[in-house]
Amino acid sequence: MSTPAITVRGVSKRYGQVMAVDNVTLDVQPGEVYALLGLNGAGKTTLIRMLLGMVRPTSGSVEITKRRVTDRAVWSQVGYLVESPSVYPELSVRENLEVVRRLRKVSDRNAVDDVIDLFGLRPYADRRARALSLGNEQRLGLAKAFLHRPSLLLLDEPVNALDPAGVVEVRTMLVNLALEQGATVFLSSHRLAEVARSATRIGVLHEGRLVDEFDTDALASRVHTCLEVGARDVGRARRALREAGFEAHGSGGGLVLEDERAVRSPELVAAALVRAGEPPTRLAVTEEDLETYFLRLVSSAGVDGREATDVR
Amino acid sequence: MFGEIAAALWAELLKVRRSKVPWVTFVAFTMAGLVGGFFMFVLQDPDRARSLGLLGAKAQFTGGAADWAGYFALIAQIAAVGGLLVFGIVIIWLFGREFSDRTAKDLLALPTSRGAVVAAKLLVAVGWCLLLAAQLVVISLLFGTLLDLPGWSTDTALRGLGTVLATTMLTVALATAYGLVASVGRGYLVAVAAMFASLFAAQVIAALGFGAWFPWSVPSLLSGVAGPDQASPGAWGIAGVAVIGVVSSIAIGIWWEHADHDR
Numbered sequence: 001m002s003t004p005a006i007t008v009r010g011v012s013k014r015y016g017q018v019m020a021v022d023n024v025t026l027d028v029q030p031g032e033v034y035a036l037l038g039l040n041g042a043g044k045t046t047l048i049r050m051l052l053g054m055v056r057p058t059s060g061s062v063e064i065t066k067r068r069v070t071d072r073a074v075w076s077q078v079g080y081l082v083e084s085p086s087v088y089p090e091l092s093v094r095e096n097l098e099v100v101r102r103l104r105k106v107s108d109r110n111a112v113d114d115v116i117d118l119f120g121l122r123p124y125a126d127r128r129a130r131a132l133s134l135g136n137e138q139r140l141g142l143a144k145a146f147l148h149r150p151s152l153l154l155l156d157e158p159v160n161a162l163d164p165a166g167v168v169e170v171r172t173m174l175v176n177l178a179l180e181q182g183a184t185v186f187l188s189s190h191r192l193a194e195v196a197r198s199a200t201r202i203g204v205l206h207e208g209r210l211v212d213e214f215d216t217d218a219l220a221s222r223v224h225t226c227l228e229v230g231a232r233d234v235g236r237a238r239r240a241l242r243e244a245g246f247e248a249h250g251s252g253g254g255l256v257l258e259d260e261r262a263v264r265s266p267e268l269v270a271a272a273l274v275r276a277g278e279p280p281t282r283l284a285v286t287e288e289d290l291e292t293y294f295l296r297l298v299s300s301a302g303v304d305g306r307e308a309t310d311v312r
Numbered sequence: 313m314f315g316e317i318a319a320a321l322w323a324e325l326l327k328v329r330r331s332k333v334p335w336v337t338f339v340a341f342t343m344a345g346l347v348g349g350f351f352m353f354v355l356q357d358p359d360r361a362r363s364l365g366l367l368g369a370k371a372q373f374t375g376g377a378a379d380w381a382g383y384f385a386l387i388a389q390i391a392a393v394g395g396l397l398v399f400g401i402v403i404i405w406l407f408g409r410e411f412s413d414r415t416a417k418d419l420l421a422l423p424t425s426r427g428a429v430v431a432a433k434l435l436v437a438v439g440w441c442l443l444l445a446a447q448l449v450v451i452s453l454l455f456g457t458l459l460d461l462p463g464w465s466t467d468t469a470l471r472g473l474g475t476v477l478a479t480t481m482l483t484v485a486l487a488t489a490y491g492l493v494a495s496v497g498r499g500y501l502v503a504v505a506a507m508f509a510s511l512f513a514a515q516v517i518a519a520l521g522f523g524a525w526f527p528w529s530v531p532s533l534l535s536g537v538a539g540p541d542q543a544s545p546g547a548w549g550i551a552g553v554a555v556i557g558v559v560s561s562i563a564i565g566i567w568w569e570h571a572d573h574d575r
Binding site for chain 2: 046056072076080082083087088089090091095098099102103144
């Protein structure tokens with residue numbers, strides 16, 4: 001088995017009475033795009049800052065490629081963007097990147113121009129950073145993280161402030177980086193629908209605890225699906241379905257069936273209703289959207305986070 | 313390590329070159345030099361000073377005689393009092409701007425160590441402050457020559473410039489403490505407050521006669537701004553200032569290296 005890009009073991013961070021991160025354990029394998037999902041204040045940024053050695057854990061350990069983050073040699077292979085991008089406003093885009101090139105000891109002088117082109121910053125290269133739009137400032141922040149072509153990218157909310165085209169562009173770049181260059185990407189976000197498109201693995205952080213972790217491929221099996229049924233006489237339809245062995249709930253607007261047999265074989269439901277003389281006016285298998293799934297997950301975690309990993 | 317400091321130094325110098333702050337400090341010390349020259353101009357001819365009705369009494373108090381020795385003493389006093397303010401602004405800006413612009417986090421997980429970044433900032437601060445002191449001396453020498461001040465000798469010049477240099481170095485050493493406050497306070501505000509509080513305390517404590525025991529009063533005592541009746545700060549006073557400078561510099565490095573950078 002290859003060396004994990006990131007190893008987090010029982011990490012906690014306490015600020016006074018507040019437990020910002022609570023006993024988090026996770027591994028990120030090389031080439032993975034790992035998305036840490038959580039609401040604002042869930043502890044995502046604190047965890048990323050601990051991964052970057054900016055914040056010391058109260059307990060537990062953090063390693064990058066099996067080396068402690070106190071080992072400075074780690075950072076030559078890591079690029080990062082924490083919270084909102086920050087730039088020296090009086091320096092041009094090119095100068096901001098040149099500062100990074102020197103501090104990162106990148107000997108290739110073309111690295112700055114290459115990354116300017118990669119992130120579409122050429123028209124603004126000699127413009128002072130204070131004049132950049134929020135979106136272009138975000139691009140500059142990502143360019144700084146990517147300038148030395150790191151094998152591990154730690155990105156905190158990387159698509160914030162980007163327009164839809166920018167979001168697609170960054171998503172494509174991150175996926176390509178992982179697929180073509182074998183780089184590992186660890187990113188945080190509060191937008192499940194977005195990370196579901198780029199991440200290979202998702203961890204859900206809520207109130208400092210990692211309440212769920214799953215491969216993105218498994219997401220479909222986790223979201224709730226149900227069968228929605230329309231009928232002219234909802235009460236009569238419900239009775240007919242009960243007699244046929246289906247439990248339905250709902251009222252005037254229609255009925256909802258959540259049992260697996262109904263979802264998998266809606267024709268059985270339709271046949272039962274037709275036999276009872278109450279043919280359905282509408283029959284649709286619907287899937288819970290990702291935001292609803294996420295909110296359901298964190299709300300059950302909010303009651304008791306320790307049990308939340310059982311949520312399906 | 314040298315390569316890392318060189319890279320960090322390059323970055324710091326670029327930031328300084330692109331900033332307006334050096335110009336503000338340059339103008340501040342130019343003004344201070346002009347005011348010093350004006351004092352000498354007034355002192356040269358008391359009758360003219362009285363007819364102008366400006367600063368005659370005060371110039372007598374701060375500068376003494378209108379000769380080269382008096383002029384050098386006045387320059388040292390400007391370096392002591394004005395220097396604490398201007399050098400303080402220099403160091404507060406160098407450290408505080410990284411927090412105000414939220415760029416500090418981009419300096420924390422790099423192949424270049426945090427210690428090298430701090431060392432580069434301190435080196436730039438010392439160089440910048442020495443350049444300002446040199447600027448003050450050059451302006452003053454020009455004024456002194458224009459005014460044809462009496463009492464020039466190599467000995468007077470060396471002693472006078474030595475006092476200006478010593479006062480400058482002591483003031484820079486004290487100003488490093490503001491770099492620590494700007495780092496721990498994560499921005500300008502607390503550090504500026506600390507600077508004014510120490511400047512005020514230095515004047516009051518020196519006036520009370522205990523200046524030799526309060527490091528922030530020492531440069532003023534050395535330059536003679538506290539008046540001819542005040543004792544020289546002595547070796548212990550100067551050692552206290554050196555300790556403040558060394559301890560503050562090391563503490564800045566330790567803080568950048570080990571503090572929780574959670575903002």
